[in-house]
Amino acid sequence: MLPATVRLLLASVATSLLLLVTGYIVYLNRGPELPIWLTTELDEEFTEEAQVASFTEYLALEDRLFAQLDGEIYAKTAPATESSFNRYQRGSLADPARWSPNWNRSFLLERDNPRAMVLLLHGLTDAPYSLRHLGQRFHESGATVLGLRIPGHGTAPSGLTTVSWQDMAAAVKLAMRHLAETGEGRPIYIVGYSNGAALGIHYALSTLDNPELPRVEKLVLLSPEIGISPVAALAVWQARVGHFLGMDKVAWDSVHSLEYEPFKYGSFAINAAALSHEITREIKKRVRTLSEERALGDMPPILSFSSVVDATVEATAVVEHLYNLLPEGGHQLVLFDINRQAQIEPLLTWKPDRMLAAIQQAPHRNYTLTLVTNAGRGSSDVVARHWPEGEQGGHLQEPLGLRWPKNIYSLSHVALPFPPDDSIYGGRPEGKGPGIQLGGLALRGERGALRISAAAQLRLRWNPFYSWQEDHTVHFLNMTPSSGAFPSENLHVSERIRKHDQ
Template sequence: MRKVMQILKKIIIFLIIIIIFIQFLRAYIYNRVAPELKKWHEKSSYKEPDYKEFKTVEEYLLAENRFLKDVFSEVEVNSKDNLTRFSKNGILSSLDKDGNNINSSFEMIPENIKGGVLLLHGLTDSPFMMRDIAKIFYENGYYVLGLRYKYHGTYPGELVKVSQKDFEDAAIFGSKMIKEKLKDIKNSEFYMVGFSTGAAATLQYITSSIREDKELPKPEKVFWLSPAMGVSPAAKFGFLDSWVSLIPYFKKFQWLDINPEYDPAKYNSFPKNSGIQVYYLIKKAKINFMKLSKKEKAELPPIYSYTSLVDSTVLDKDLYDIFFKMENSENKLVIFDINRKFEEFFKPNLINLNLRDEALDLDFKFNVSFISNYNTKKDDMVGILNYYQGKFYEEKDTGLKWNESNFSLSHVSIPISPENSIYGKHSILGDLKLKGENNALYLSPNLLYRIRYNEFFEYIEEDIKNTLKKNN
């Protein structure tokens, strides 16, 4: 027995040595091929405003504004011709014409407030990504707060500091601020909207408000956009890279992507830590959800979710699984299909998908709308296949249509209007057409041709408006 234990011990030591060797080899190779780190890949010397220090939104916004100005000064590029978000007065600057940072948190206050809405953006994003959705609620009489997470909207080096708790704290702080805004308004309702990681933060929040902290304001309805209910399981092993990157020579290895920072409202570079923290946030939210009793599940608010059939950022099967387990007949899942005109270019699993068969086989207990030209294969003949209480209701003359050159939506496009000034149909990034020779750019072509706006944003707008009308 002792000999067996000695052999096992040697095998374990050998495997550990192999793992260490592989890690250092990977780090060495990455260090050689990856671009050089810029000053915006470092940590800021300024401390983020702590939500707990503020009793009103106004106090927080003033402190955040000062903070963003200080942080921006650390990495500012003086040349207006430089294609970086950090070029003051440049065409891709994060500052608008009045010198305001578009990445900051924001309020929209209608004259007569019916209720309040908290909007939580995604990982590497900023509140700017939520402005088009925010406008829908604002124009319908709702006070809107688009809140920035810590370490977002500044520069990517800050994401090395982020933790899952930062997402949770943002949801709690924002909800309490909206409760304060609505305290003197009779019959007001509170809603939450989460994009990508923001959806995971809302799931964690609503399950916590039921199971752990019953004093938290409870939303009457929740809206999800490209919800992150599942990410690659590989994210949890990112810590194995983190300890290697502590060695100064391997500093680059803490980054999954090191890219040019040309996007004014979103980071292009991605540190591994941020992926790890989102993985833990989602895991915690799902564990909380699974612990809910049948009675507690009945307390969950109706959830309206909008997602693309193809999404390279999150795992859609996890979203569908959550919806099945919620067992709420008021929930609604909206799926934007691929442009079937291009079926010959798609992978077989996408071509063969038939939602009508899927719905009948799975017997959905919630509402589903499938936005697709499945039957026509034509750009200008996009229909809606609605599944409600076991029956199909098909809408053909919808007025929805594809741009003739677009083959699908994307994860990042769902909350963005075609009229958006940065990502819209006729904007610099929305209409980006870089062309040249293969293998000349370090930047992945995937970033360059990924669609940035939602061709069917009008559907989301009308769907949200109809949902709001039901409460009036």
């Protein structure tokens, strides 16, 4: 038994920690009341336990979910004025109904005789909108494309306070089974962005143990979430203590009273950080175990794109916890370097050298490495330098015919899926879109006066090298069409999408 003095000391420390944590949570609970889109529970959302046996039933449940969203939130929110930017006010510049179809919902682009089936998995707080450009390109190249609305998304940020990564993974399995059944043996590809990339990897790993799951032919990952800050592991405890104390505000890492993006949440739930930590921990553990057992040989070929500067995920994790552990298998890793002409290195808090050091940790590189970087130190022209699998020395150089835009020093986590002409996030949109435009927003004035932060305005939201990235992806998936192979008159979308276009 411990001496009385030691027990007294431990009790004192435990009490102090409890008081400190409680005080911190009480502090977090201060502030204005939460808006309705952060407090309303929509119980028509899909969960792992839901009695949903097919993707058709998933879409029927989604219809009921969006009807509930209209009744419980939109119907109870004040109507928009001419200058409204709130997505939860009908008629505002951020109202998702301005776009047709509403890209918050699952979509299906079908082919009469598809050459492949593609599943698109968007990121956390995101919506199917983020991968629609790639989806439309795949469709034009002859594929049937399913853009899945992942549970917890596309409705209200409150959906992320209760959803689990297992709910998300269960939805992915439903979508994959649908593509397998309708594809009749055609190859199935998964394209995942951020947390969607984690879900894609998790599914592919699951197929190694369960041969009854439809096989993934190839994986494409954009800004993949393989590792996040270890601090996220503490998020779940903040949420639990807050719930115990009856403080709903503690369930949020950040609260935006103005949700100005039509297809992305601004507010971020603590539970979202917790589930990100849980799925990445599961992936890293599973990959490490299979690597030690030399059982990763059946993993599908993976093509991944990452910026060497990423404030959302641990950028090096894709190298340390995935690529460096993969055996040979046609895998490719593409990294977007910083703009070396900008000479921004002295101002950076995160050095790209960490990514290069992670690559060098592997004694033998079993993947092709590509670095998209300046053609020369003083040039804004961009090239792709390819180091073939296993080669540490010389590289092949591919001119891209693209340049770094003026005043841009790097890509960002959120930039990769969007082309320069995207109507919301593009820096060079083609004409005026249906609603709000955020890609070139840079308002100047007094600090702290705007409801849209300066950091949000300055973060790059579009990819100046998107055209090359898209072409490279289509080539990797063997979907480059021969001339005239897929005439536009053969394109059609599902009846469900056609209905929402009307």
